[in-house]
Amino acid sequence: MRAAAVAVFAIAIACLGYLFFGEDTDTLPAAPTQDIYVADFADMIEDAERKEILAIGEDMDERFGAQLVVVTIDTLNGEEIEDYANRLFRAWGIGSAEKNNGVLLLIAKDDRKFRIEVGYGLEGIITDGFAGEVLDGMTPKFREGDYSSGILAAYQALAKKIYIGYGAEPLGNMSAPPPADTPAEAEEEEEFEWWEDILYGGIFVLLLLLVIFLFYCVLGPLIGFIVILALNGAVYILGVLLYVLSL
Secondary structure (H helix, E strand, O other), rough: OOHHHHHHHHHHHHHHHHHHHOOHHHHHOOOOOOOEEEOOOOOOOOOHHHHHHHHHHHHHHHHOOEEEEEEEEEOOOOOOOHHHHHHHHHHHOOOOOOOOOEEEEEEOOOOOOOEEEEOOHOOOOOOOHHHHHHHHHHHHHHHOHHHHHHHOOOOOOHHHHHHOOOOOOOOOOOOOOOOOOHHHHHHHHHHHHHHHHHHHHHHHHHHHHHHHHHHHHHHHHHHHHHHHHHHHHHHEEEHHHHHHOOO
16 A cells, blocks of 8 residues: 555656656647658748758768758747757757757747757857857848748858868858958969069169259259158158048
8 A cells, every 4th residue: 555655656746747847849840751851831941942951951961960950930939949949959859869960940930030959969060159140141031031042041051061060072052152362362462462562662762763863963962952852742742642542
C-alpha cells in the first residue's frame, strides 16, 4: 500500500514537472518530411527561389551534415520570437545531433519579425553580428513586399558563410560580384597616384627653378626675389583653393 502511494506521488510530481517545465509542442507546426530545408507556411517564397534554397540546403547537408532551414509562419500568437525559434529549433532537431550544426531562419510575416537561431556547432561561423547584418539586409526587400528574393538573399548569405567556414567553395549561384576595387587594383591605383604626384611635382620644381634663374640673371636679384615671393603666394593660394574644393 505504501509503495503504491509513493508511485502515485511520483507520477503526480512528474506530471506537474511536465506542465511547468515541459515543452509545449502543440503550438509548433509539424516538421516537414521532405524538402526539409524550406517550410513556407506563410506562402512567402516563390517556386524559383524555393528550388534554389533546396539545392543549396541539400548540398550542404550532403557535404558537411549542416542543415540550414528557413521557416515562415503567419504569426507568433503573442510569443516572443526568441522563445519560439528556440523551441522550433530543438523540436525539429535541425542539424546533426553530434555536431549541433544547424541554423534556423524564422520569419513571422504578420508580426513583421524574423530571427536566426544557430546551433553551438556553428556559432563561431554564424556570429551574432553577422546574423544581424543578414537580417538587416532583408529589411529593404520586405518593405517593398519582395519577400521571396529577400529570403533567398538571406539564405544564400548564411549558406556562403557556412561553406567558407568548412573550407569549401560556395556554389556557383552564390558567388558574390567582385568589389569595385580589389586590394590589388587599389594598390596599383595608389602606386600610380604616387608616381603621378612625383612627376608633376618634379616638373613644377624644374619650372620654378628655371623662372628663378632667368629672372635672377636677367633682371637682377631684387626683381628675382619679388618674383619668388609672388610665386610662393600663388602656390599658397592655389593650395588653399584645392583644400576648400576637396571638402
